Amino acid sequence: MSPSSSLAIPDAAIQAIIGAGRRMDRFHWVPATAGNFSVRLPGGRVAITRSGRHKGFLDADSVMGVDLEGRPEEAGARPSAETLLHCGIYRRFPEAGAVLHGHSVANTVLSRQAGEGIELAGYELLKAFPGLPTHEAAVTLPVFDNDQDIARLQRAVDARWDGMAAISPATGSVIPPGYLIRGHGVYVWARDMDAALARLEALEFMLECELQERRSR
Numbered sequence: 001m002s003p004s005s006s007l008a009i010p011d012a013a014i015q016a017i018i019g020a021g022r023r024m025d026r027f028h029w030v031p032a033t034a035g036n037f038s039v040r041l042p043g044g045r046v047a048i049t050r051s052g053r054h055k056g057f058l059d060a061d062s063v064m065g066v067d068l069e070g071r072p073e074e075a076g077a078r079p080s081a082e083t084l085l086h087c088g089i090y091r092r093f094p095e096a097g098a099v100l101h102g103h104s105v106a107n108t109v110l111s112r113q114a115g116e117g118i119e120l121a122g123y124e125l126l127k128a129f130p131g132l133p134t135h136e137a138a139v140t141l142p143v144f145d146n147d148q149d150i151a152r153l154q155r156a157v158d159a160r161w162d163g164m165a166a167i168s169p170a171t172g173s174v175i176p177p178g179y180l181i182r183g184h185g186v187y188v189w190a191r192d193m194d195a196a197l198a199r200l201e202a203l204e205f206m207l208e209c210e211l212q213e214r215r216s217r
């Protein structure tokens with residue numbers, strides 16, 4: 001295999017990322033150039049959106065490769081500004097095959113009002129998350145303070161996961177299906193892009209319900 005072909009991004013990953021952008025744009029979850037998406041590739045590689053593109057109008061050139069430390073495969077190429085958050089998810093959760101980040105009104109408003117977490121309880125759609133077979137359940141979405149220093153933000157995320165190690169599924173607790181960044185947006189991941197989109201839709205649906213409930217109080 002030539003060096004250039006070894007760095008090619010599989011078409012399936014490119015199409016998954018382009019499709020995710022179009023779908024999220026239809027929901028108005030990626031305004032301006034907000035949002036970023038990635039797919040895990042074999043060999044410790046990640047296909048991720050380039051920085052600054054409108055995510056509703058991605059093409060094959062909008063996707064590039066990085067390693068699990070976020071280093072670009074092409075010299076001088078600029079991956080998403082939040083690449084280190086994607087890599088942090090892939091390093092922490094070996095089963096994660098795709099990561100989505102979006103900026104919805106609901107996740108932005110609710111994260112601004114929240115403390116360190118937002119509890120979602122009693123929703124039928126909780127069953128969209130792994131390990132929750134009934135609506136009689138609750139999951140707490142971690143909320144992190146926004147930070148333009150993404151390496152520092154990732155360290156805060158890692159510290160929270162480290163602290164949660166004791167409350168893993170082994171003890172009956174559920175690993176959160178994603179997390180929020182205050183006033184910024186949401187990160188979700190799943191085994192592949194379709195599963196990540198389903199998880200994001202479920203999460204955004206419940207956040208929208210929370211927002212509407214708060215408005216009507």
Ligand SMILES: CSC[C@@H](O)[C@@H](O)C(=O)COP(=O)(O)O
Binds near residue numbers: 049052081
């Ligand atoms: C439109 S500003 C949003 C960015 O600051 C960032 O939060 C974002 O989601 C997109 O950044 P990007 O570098 O294009 O992946």
Ligand SMILES: [Zn+2]
Binds near residue numbers: 103
């Ligand atoms: Zn963002």
